[in-house]
Amino acid sequence: MKKGHQVTMKEIAKKLGVSVSTISRALKDSPELHPETKRKIVEMAKEMNYQPNLLAQSLRISRTKTLGVIVPEITSHFFASCISGIQDHANKRGYNVMICQSNESIDQEIANIKTLVASQVDALLISLSRETNHYEHLYELYSREIPFVLFDRVHEEIPVSKVTFNDAGGAYQVTHHLLEMGCRNIVYVSGPEDLYISKKRKEGYLKALDEYGIKENPELIKISDLTEEGNIRVAQEILMMEPKPDGVFCMIDPVAVDVLTYWKSKGVKVPEEFALAGFTNNPTSAVVEPPLTTVSQPGYEMGKLAVSHLLDQLDGLASDDPISIVLDTTLVPRKSSQKTI
């Protein structure tokens, strides 16, 4: 161990084979833990010469009244809406907001955290990049006792509060709607398979099919890399499928819009030949021709709830114990799925 190294909660957790959250709760004398567990942890902390992070504590007292927000990209209407919700409600409570975007890069995400922490933000709201597949930077924030919440793109295990959508529920809603419209041979156009939302929305898609007694058919699941080229390639593949599908559910609206635009250029009729639906309710989905059936995710509401909960924690109005807030989605039926059988 380096000279002058300050022992972190993470190191104590590793030594004892328990979670950082357990260490944190033990050192706060939380009634949720068994007294014997607490005793062991406190002894180990003493033995390792653990010092609570006084700098972090003093920062928490001498507040800058500034919050940091990290999102994958602000060109996305959804994340821009989240930021509006965060900013409006932070401002109302006297906080200003600084925003960084990770551009879907984990290195940039780590750099953003460093920049915002160096700027002495009081707390952070983070939505993870697509690339983020290790989480040391988040555990470090956690063990430095810098408060943060995760929203939309979260890491399940880290013991902080999270705000997410019921993605499986939304995908169930839209697939169920396509089934009600008479579709029985429904393609799911997924993003990369390791994405959280790819999995969750597939879950909802399969659940709806199952209710109609339709078994999973791997040929009906198409993967796009979510670029325009990738989306058009999938649109072409669907046209060549035998038997011809009657409905298509795209994981996100931009995929559905690319598919629709390509099909229109080839004279394919929506919804007559294919009922089509997306997910997200981007502004574009309302103005394409035909308007796109989709699922609305209230980004503004998500931002508002995330920041309100975080500020409640900062102000001692809510417990520091992590909670999980799950927001429901709403089906937005439009002409693209009104199949006449």
Added chain:
Amino acid sequence: MKKGHQVTMKEIAKKLGVSVSTISRALKDSPELHPETKRKIVEMAKEMNYQPNLLAQSLRISRTKTLGVIVPEITSHFFASCISGIQDHANKRGYNVMICQSNESIDQEIANIKTLVASQVDALLISLSRETNHYEHLYELYSREIPFVLFDRVHEEIPVSKVTFNDAGGAYQVTHHLLEMGCRNIVYVSGPEDLYISKKRKEGYLKALDEYGIKENPELIKISDLTEEGNIRVAQEILMMEPKPDGVFCMIDPVAVDVLTYWKSKGVKVPEEFALAGFTNNPTSAVVEPPLTTVSQPGYEMGKLAVSHLLDQLDGLASDDPISIVLDTTLVPRKSSQKTI
């Protein structure tokens, strides 16, 4: 004067009745100024006990490698594109970027500047809020010698570099196109009249009409407050005009999209009854039916040029003397203006 008050360049400028820029240049011994002017300024600075802002200078040496960006709103695709251009090129040069939005409020803009300055950003890129009609906060930044540039929404007088679009040129391009399509009775749907872009785009509209020997007709200029309701009200008014106009140029794409959506709901045919065009080239303009003729403003390019120039100034690769960069726009002709006469 308060005890311990540090005299600023602004105060010297006021005393002598010259610009802050002149003071700055005199104190830097710029060859552009007359030796006698420089002598007078240096004497006054001595007399008033002016001390160059050592804090600002030391901050400029001990850099945080962080830039602050302030935009009116990040939900706008245009500003989001600017930010992408800024961030990509800042990152390439080893800088990180923190973004604040003013939500079109001057109070929020002032709070954002304070937050970013307190975070010790090395420099700022600012696009002004719609509300900003006094500029003390910018002059204070200037006299504190914190480098910044203005982009898109600028204040002409402040002596820092500015990056803008040739708005009049773009409006000329699109009006000229409507004239070429055979329109002779063209409505200009403007935003609030005191907005810089309302004026500049009207200028280009009138210039194109003038070339065709068409005189300004105040009845053909409609003002919208840029809300959906305001835009629909204008769409209704145009339908009732006598004689019936044959072309409509909307100051920004969202107005044109609202007008188009309303007209479609009433069975009005575009471009057959009215040739329609917007300005900005939002993603939506390409996917509405019919696709919207518009003018492309490369936001990404604007962000890139603004940040590159600012970093050149910081790194001593460009002079501190303010320059004005004016970007050209491009006409994007689409189906909404292809009038068959």
